[in-house]
Amino acid sequence: MKTLYVIHHSPWSERARWALLHHELAFVEREHVPLVGELSLRFRTKAKGKATVPLLVDADGTTVQGSLAIAEHADQRGSRPTLFPPGKAAEIKTLFDDFEECLNAARERFVRDLLNDRDAQLESLPSLLRRLPFAAMSARIGTSFVRSKYDATKGSIDERIRAGLERVRDLVGKKKYVLGEFSFADILCASVVQTVDPVSDKWLVLPPATRRLWTDTSVAKDYADIVSWRDRIYEAHRPRVATKAAG
Ligand SMILES: N[C@@H](CCC(=O)N[C@@H](CS)C(=O)NCC(=O)O)C(=O)O
Structure with missing residues:
Protein backbone atom coordinates (compact mmCIF):
# COMPACT_ATOMS: atom_id res chain seq x y z
CA MET A 1 0.00 0.00 0.00
CA LYS A 2 1.21 3.50 -0.80
CA THR A 3 1.51 6.05 2.02
CA LEU A 4 1.07 9.74 1.31
CA TYR A 5 2.57 12.03 3.95
CA VAL A 6 0.72 15.33 3.91
CA ILE A 7 -0.19 18.47 5.72
CA HIS A 8 -3.88 17.85 5.10
CA HIS A 9 -4.77 21.50 4.39
CA SER A 10 -1.73 22.34 2.24
CA PRO A 11 -2.43 23.08 -1.45
CA TRP A 12 0.70 21.11 -2.41
CA SER A 13 -0.63 18.05 -0.57
CA GLU A 14 -4.04 18.41 -2.21
CA ARG A 15 -2.44 18.33 -5.67
CA ALA A 16 -0.72 15.01 -4.89
CA ARG A 17 -3.86 13.56 -3.29
CA TRP A 18 -5.93 14.54 -6.35
CA ALA A 19 -3.48 12.91 -8.78
CA LEU A 20 -3.56 9.63 -6.83
CA LEU A 21 -7.36 9.73 -6.53
CA HIS A 22 -7.69 10.53 -10.24
CA HIS A 23 -5.75 7.38 -11.09
CA GLU A 24 -7.66 5.35 -8.51
CA LEU A 25 -4.43 4.29 -6.82
CA ALA A 26 -4.95 3.02 -3.28
CA PHE A 27 -3.11 4.92 -0.56
CA VAL A 28 -3.29 5.86 3.09
CA GLU A 29 -2.65 9.39 4.32
CA ARG A 30 -0.40 10.24 7.23
CA GLU A 31 -0.28 13.72 8.70
CA HIS A 32 3.14 15.37 8.97
CA VAL A 33 3.52 17.57 12.05
CA PRO A 34 6.14 20.29 11.43
CA LEU A 35 9.17 20.13 13.76
CA VAL A 36 7.88 17.02 15.60
CA GLY A 37 7.96 15.05 12.33
CA GLU A 38 11.07 16.70 10.85
CA LEU A 39 13.54 13.95 11.76
CA SER A 40 11.41 11.09 10.48
CA LEU A 41 10.61 13.08 7.32
CA ARG A 42 14.34 13.62 6.72
CA PHE A 43 14.96 9.95 7.34
CA ARG A 44 12.26 8.91 4.86
CA THR A 45 13.25 11.32 2.11
CA LYS A 46 17.00 11.00 2.68
CA ALA A 47 16.80 14.65 1.62
CA LYS A 48 19.96 16.70 1.28
CA GLY A 49 17.93 19.87 0.88
CA LYS A 50 14.60 20.61 2.58
CA ALA A 51 12.46 17.65 3.52
CA THR A 52 8.88 18.58 2.63
CA VAL A 53 5.47 17.06 2.16
CA PRO A 54 3.72 15.78 0.14
CA LEU A 55 5.90 12.69 0.21
CA LEU A 56 4.79 9.39 -1.29
CA VAL A 57 6.25 6.13 -0.02
CA ASP A 58 5.40 3.33 -2.42
CA ALA A 59 4.71 -0.26 -1.35
CA ASP A 60 8.27 -1.23 -2.39
CA GLY A 61 9.76 1.60 -0.27
CA THR A 62 10.41 3.96 -3.22
CA THR A 63 9.97 7.56 -2.12
CA VAL A 64 8.73 10.40 -4.30
CA GLN A 65 8.87 13.94 -2.96
CA GLY A 66 6.89 16.94 -4.17
CA SER A 67 3.50 17.37 -5.78
CA LEU A 68 4.71 17.41 -9.40
CA ALA A 69 6.89 14.30 -9.04
CA ILE A 70 4.08 12.44 -7.25
CA ALA A 71 1.60 13.36 -10.01
CA GLU A 72 4.06 12.13 -12.68
CA HIS A 73 4.63 8.94 -10.69
CA ALA A 74 0.87 8.36 -10.40
CA ASP A 75 0.46 9.04 -14.12
CA GLN A 76 3.01 6.36 -14.99
CA ARG A 77 1.27 3.80 -12.80
CA GLY A 78 -2.40 4.69 -13.23
CA SER A 79 -4.67 3.65 -16.09
CA ARG A 80 -7.10 6.57 -16.04
CA PRO A 81 -6.71 9.33 -18.68
CA THR A 82 -3.28 10.94 -18.45
CA LEU A 83 -2.75 14.14 -16.46
CA PHE A 84 0.20 15.03 -18.72
CA PRO A 85 -1.10 15.15 -22.32
CA PRO A 86 1.52 14.28 -24.96
CA GLY A 87 3.89 17.19 -25.62
CA LYS A 88 2.61 19.21 -22.65
N1 LIG B 1 7.53 22.15 -4.25
C1 LIG B 1 7.04 21.31 -3.18
C2 LIG B 1 6.72 22.20 -1.98
C3 LIG B 1 6.26 21.44 -0.77
C4 LIG B 1 6.20 22.27 0.48
O1 LIG B 1 6.65 23.42 0.50
N2 LIG B 1 5.67 21.68 1.55
C5 LIG B 1 5.48 22.38 2.81
C6 LIG B 1 3.98 22.51 2.93
S1 LIG B 1 3.45 23.79 3.92
C7 LIG B 1 5.99 21.55 3.99
O2 LIG B 1 6.35 20.41 3.83
N3 LIG B 1 5.97 22.15 5.21
C8 LIG B 1 6.18 21.43 6.47
C9 LIG B 1 7.59 21.37 6.96
O3 LIG B 1 8.49 21.90 6.31
O4 LIG B 1 7.79 20.74 8.01
C10 LIG B 1 5.84 20.50 -3.70
O5 LIG B 1 5.40 20.73 -4.82
O6 LIG B 1 5.37 19.58 -3.02
Whole structure:
Protein backbone atom coordinates (compact mmCIF):
# COMPACT_ATOMS: atom_id res chain seq x y z
CA MET A 1 0.00 0.00 0.00
CA LYS A 2 1.21 3.50 -0.80
CA THR A 3 1.51 6.05 2.02
CA LEU A 4 1.07 9.74 1.31
CA TYR A 5 2.57 12.03 3.95
CA VAL A 6 0.72 15.33 3.91
CA ILE A 7 -0.19 18.47 5.72
CA HIS A 8 -3.88 17.85 5.10
CA HIS A 9 -4.77 21.50 4.39
CA SER A 10 -1.73 22.34 2.24
CA PRO A 11 -2.43 23.08 -1.45
CA TRP A 12 0.70 21.11 -2.41
CA SER A 13 -0.63 18.05 -0.57
CA GLU A 14 -4.04 18.41 -2.21
CA ARG A 15 -2.44 18.33 -5.67
CA ALA A 16 -0.72 15.01 -4.89
CA ARG A 17 -3.86 13.56 -3.29
CA TRP A 18 -5.93 14.54 -6.35
CA ALA A 19 -3.48 12.91 -8.78
CA LEU A 20 -3.56 9.63 -6.83
CA LEU A 21 -7.36 9.73 -6.53
CA HIS A 22 -7.69 10.53 -10.24
CA HIS A 23 -5.75 7.38 -11.09
CA GLU A 24 -7.66 5.35 -8.51
CA LEU A 25 -4.43 4.29 -6.82
CA ALA A 26 -4.95 3.02 -3.28
CA PHE A 27 -3.11 4.92 -0.56
CA VAL A 28 -3.29 5.86 3.09
CA GLU A 29 -2.65 9.39 4.32
CA ARG A 30 -0.40 10.24 7.23
CA GLU A 31 -0.28 13.72 8.70
CA HIS A 32 3.14 15.37 8.97
CA VAL A 33 3.52 17.57 12.05
CA PRO A 34 6.14 20.29 11.43
CA LEU A 35 9.17 20.13 13.76
CA VAL A 36 7.88 17.02 15.60
CA GLY A 37 7.96 15.05 12.33
CA GLU A 38 11.07 16.70 10.85
CA LEU A 39 13.54 13.95 11.76
CA SER A 40 11.41 11.09 10.48
CA LEU A 41 10.61 13.08 7.32
CA ARG A 42 14.34 13.62 6.72
CA PHE A 43 14.96 9.95 7.34
CA ARG A 44 12.26 8.91 4.86
CA THR A 45 13.25 11.32 2.11
CA LYS A 46 17.00 11.00 2.68
CA ALA A 47 16.80 14.65 1.62
CA LYS A 48 19.96 16.70 1.28
CA GLY A 49 17.93 19.87 0.88
CA LYS A 50 14.60 20.61 2.58
CA ALA A 51 12.46 17.65 3.52
CA THR A 52 8.88 18.58 2.63
CA VAL A 53 5.47 17.06 2.16
CA PRO A 54 3.72 15.78 0.14
CA LEU A 55 5.90 12.69 0.21
CA LEU A 56 4.79 9.39 -1.29
CA VAL A 57 6.25 6.13 -0.02
CA ASP A 58 5.40 3.33 -2.42
CA ALA A 59 4.71 -0.26 -1.35
CA ASP A 60 8.27 -1.23 -2.39
CA GLY A 61 9.76 1.60 -0.27
CA THR A 62 10.41 3.96 -3.22
CA THR A 63 9.97 7.56 -2.12
CA VAL A 64 8.73 10.40 -4.30
CA GLN A 65 8.87 13.94 -2.96
CA GLY A 66 6.89 16.94 -4.17
CA SER A 67 3.50 17.37 -5.78
CA LEU A 68 4.71 17.41 -9.40
CA ALA A 69 6.89 14.30 -9.04
CA ILE A 70 4.08 12.44 -7.25
CA ALA A 71 1.60 13.36 -10.01
CA GLU A 72 4.06 12.13 -12.68
CA HIS A 73 4.63 8.94 -10.69
CA ALA A 74 0.87 8.36 -10.40
CA ASP A 75 0.46 9.04 -14.12
CA GLN A 76 3.01 6.36 -14.99
CA ARG A 77 1.27 3.80 -12.80
CA GLY A 78 -2.40 4.69 -13.23
CA SER A 79 -4.67 3.65 -16.09
CA ARG A 80 -7.10 6.57 -16.04
CA PRO A 81 -6.71 9.33 -18.68
CA THR A 82 -3.28 10.94 -18.45
CA LEU A 83 -2.75 14.14 -16.46
CA PHE A 84 0.20 15.03 -18.72
CA PRO A 85 -1.10 15.15 -22.32
CA PRO A 86 1.52 14.28 -24.96
CA GLY A 87 3.89 17.19 -25.62
CA LYS A 88 2.61 19.21 -22.65
CA ALA A 89 4.93 18.05 -19.84
CA ALA A 90 7.34 21.00 -20.20
CA GLU A 91 4.48 23.51 -20.20
CA ILE A 92 3.07 21.95 -17.04
CA LYS A 93 6.52 22.01 -15.37
CA THR A 94 6.89 25.72 -16.18
CA LEU A 95 3.48 26.39 -14.70
CA PHE A 96 4.37 24.41 -11.60
CA ASP A 97 7.59 26.46 -11.15
CA ASP A 98 5.80 29.76 -11.76
CA PHE A 99 3.12 29.02 -9.16
CA GLU A 100 5.68 28.30 -6.42
CA GLU A 101 5.95 32.02 -5.68
CA CYS A 102 2.20 32.33 -5.08
CA LEU A 103 1.98 29.21 -2.91
CA ASN A 104 5.09 30.23 -0.95
CA ALA A 105 3.47 33.62 -0.28
CA ALA A 106 0.28 31.90 0.89
CA ARG A 107 2.29 29.65 3.21
CA GLU A 108 4.02 32.73 4.63
CA ARG A 109 0.63 34.34 5.28
CA PHE A 110 -0.70 31.13 6.86
CA VAL A 111 2.32 30.77 9.16
CA ARG A 112 2.25 34.46 10.12
CA ASP A 113 -1.46 34.32 11.01
CA LEU A 114 -1.13 30.96 12.76
CA LEU A 115 1.24 32.52 15.29
CA ASN A 116 -1.66 34.66 16.57
CA ASP A 117 -4.48 32.15 16.35
CA ARG A 118 -4.76 29.73 19.27
CA ASP A 119 -7.64 27.70 17.77
CA ALA A 120 -5.75 27.13 14.54
CA GLN A 121 -2.59 26.30 16.51
CA LEU A 122 -4.45 23.55 18.37
CA GLU A 123 -5.99 22.29 15.11
CA SER A 124 -2.47 21.95 13.68
CA LEU A 125 -1.59 19.32 16.28
CA PRO A 126 -2.66 15.67 16.31
CA SER A 127 -5.50 15.11 18.83
CA LEU A 128 -3.20 13.27 21.26
CA LEU A 129 -0.84 16.23 21.53
CA ARG A 130 -3.74 18.71 21.68
CA ARG A 131 -4.72 17.46 25.12
CA LEU A 132 -1.28 17.96 26.67
CA PRO A 133 -0.36 21.03 28.74
CA PHE A 134 1.58 23.59 26.66
CA ALA A 135 -0.08 22.26 23.47
CA ALA A 136 -0.57 25.73 21.95
CA MET A 137 2.97 26.69 22.89
CA SER A 138 4.32 23.57 21.14
CA ALA A 139 2.31 24.49 18.05
CA ARG A 140 3.75 28.01 18.15
CA ILE A 141 7.28 26.62 18.35
CA GLY A 142 6.49 24.34 15.37
CA THR A 143 5.11 27.33 13.49
CA SER A 144 8.22 29.42 14.15
CA PHE A 145 10.27 26.47 12.92
CA VAL A 146 8.37 26.38 9.60
CA ARG A 147 8.75 30.15 9.35
CA SER A 148 12.53 29.95 9.66
CA LYS A 149 12.70 26.86 7.40
CA TYR A 150 11.10 28.77 4.54
CA ASP A 151 12.49 32.23 5.31
CA ALA A 152 9.02 33.71 5.53
CA THR A 153 9.96 37.34 5.41
CA LYS A 154 10.20 38.70 1.89
CA GLY A 155 8.04 40.76 -0.44
CA SER A 156 4.37 41.67 -0.38
CA ILE A 157 2.39 38.54 0.28
CA ASP A 158 -0.77 39.97 -1.27
CA GLU A 159 0.91 40.95 -4.53
CA ARG A 160 2.52 37.54 -4.95
CA ILE A 161 -0.78 35.76 -4.33
CA ARG A 162 -2.63 38.08 -6.70
CA ALA A 163 0.01 37.49 -9.40
CA GLY A 164 -0.74 33.76 -9.21
CA LEU A 165 -4.47 34.37 -9.43
CA GLU A 166 -4.01 36.70 -12.42
CA ARG A 167 -2.02 33.99 -14.16
CA VAL A 168 -4.81 31.48 -13.53
CA ARG A 169 -7.30 33.96 -14.98
CA ASP A 170 -5.13 34.36 -18.11
CA LEU A 171 -4.82 30.61 -18.51
CA VAL A 172 -8.42 29.70 -17.88
CA GLY A 173 -10.19 32.68 -19.44
CA LYS A 174 -13.56 31.43 -20.60
CA LYS A 175 -12.15 27.95 -21.23
CA LYS A 176 -13.17 24.77 -19.47
CA TYR A 177 -9.61 23.42 -19.26
CA VAL A 178 -6.17 25.06 -19.38
CA LEU A 179 -4.89 22.64 -22.05
CA GLY A 180 -8.12 21.72 -23.84
CA GLU A 181 -8.61 18.59 -21.75
CA PHE A 182 -8.40 17.88 -18.02
CA SER A 183 -4.76 17.75 -16.92
CA PHE A 184 -2.40 18.47 -14.04
CA ALA A 185 -2.39 22.10 -15.26
CA ASP A 186 -5.98 22.38 -14.01
CA ILE A 187 -5.02 20.83 -10.67
CA LEU A 188 -2.19 23.41 -10.39
CA CYS A 189 -4.57 26.30 -11.13
CA ALA A 190 -7.14 24.97 -8.65
CA SER A 191 -4.43 24.83 -5.96
CA VAL A 192 -3.73 28.54 -6.50
CA VAL A 193 -7.40 29.37 -5.84
CA GLN A 194 -7.14 27.31 -2.63
CA THR A 195 -4.84 30.03 -1.21
CA VAL A 196 -7.74 32.52 -0.88
CA ASP A 197 -10.92 30.44 -1.03
CA PRO A 198 -10.55 26.83 0.14
CA VAL A 199 -12.78 24.37 -1.66
CA SER A 200 -15.89 23.02 0.10
CA ASP A 201 -15.64 20.38 2.83
CA LYS A 202 -17.35 18.07 0.32
CA TRP A 203 -13.87 17.45 -1.05
CA LEU A 204 -11.46 18.56 1.61
CA VAL A 205 -12.44 18.79 5.25
CA LEU A 206 -10.71 21.71 6.93
CA PRO A 207 -11.21 22.44 10.63
CA PRO A 208 -12.87 25.86 11.06
CA ALA A 209 -9.93 27.96 12.26
CA THR A 210 -7.63 26.40 9.62
CA ARG A 211 -10.22 27.19 6.94
CA ARG A 212 -10.43 30.77 8.23
CA LEU A 213 -6.64 31.20 7.92
CA TRP A 214 -6.71 30.03 4.30
CA THR A 215 -9.58 32.40 3.45
CA ASP A 216 -9.02 35.90 2.15
CA THR A 217 -12.45 37.19 1.15
CA SER A 218 -11.20 40.59 0.02
CA VAL A 219 -8.88 39.02 -2.56
CA ALA A 220 -11.24 36.15 -3.44
CA LYS A 221 -14.08 38.54 -4.35
CA ASP A 222 -11.86 40.06 -7.05
CA TYR A 223 -11.44 36.60 -8.56
CA ALA A 224 -15.01 35.26 -8.31
CA ASP A 225 -14.79 34.06 -11.94
CA ILE A 226 -11.90 31.71 -11.28
CA VAL A 227 -13.34 30.60 -7.93
CA SER A 228 -16.42 29.46 -9.92
CA TRP A 229 -14.16 27.78 -12.47
CA ARG A 230 -12.37 25.98 -9.63
CA ASP A 231 -15.72 24.79 -8.19
CA ARG A 232 -16.73 23.42 -11.62
CA ILE A 233 -13.41 21.59 -12.11
CA TYR A 234 -13.74 19.97 -8.65
CA GLU A 235 -17.32 18.97 -9.38
CA ALA A 236 -16.33 17.40 -12.69
CA HIS A 237 -12.94 15.85 -11.88
CA ARG A 238 -12.07 15.55 -8.19
CA PRO A 239 -13.18 12.16 -6.87
CA ARG A 240 -15.28 12.92 -3.80
CA VAL A 241 -13.33 11.18 -1.10
CA ALA A 242 -13.59 13.67 1.73
CA THR A 243 -10.38 13.35 3.70
CA LYS A 244 -10.46 13.51 7.46
CA ALA A 245 -9.09 16.46 9.38
CA ALA A 246 -5.80 15.88 11.17
CA GLY A 247 -5.61 14.04 14.46
N1 LIG B 1 7.53 22.15 -4.25
C1 LIG B 1 7.04 21.31 -3.18
C2 LIG B 1 6.72 22.20 -1.98
C3 LIG B 1 6.26 21.44 -0.77
C4 LIG B 1 6.20 22.27 0.48
O1 LIG B 1 6.65 23.42 0.50
N2 LIG B 1 5.67 21.68 1.55
C5 LIG B 1 5.48 22.38 2.81
C6 LIG B 1 3.98 22.51 2.93
S1 LIG B 1 3.45 23.79 3.92
C7 LIG B 1 5.99 21.55 3.99
O2 LIG B 1 6.35 20.41 3.83
N3 LIG B 1 5.97 22.15 5.21
C8 LIG B 1 6.18 21.43 6.47
C9 LIG B 1 7.59 21.37 6.96
O3 LIG B 1 8.49 21.90 6.31
O4 LIG B 1 7.79 20.74 8.01
C10 LIG B 1 5.84 20.50 -3.70
O5 LIG B 1 5.40 20.73 -4.82
O6 LIG B 1 5.37 19.58 -3.02
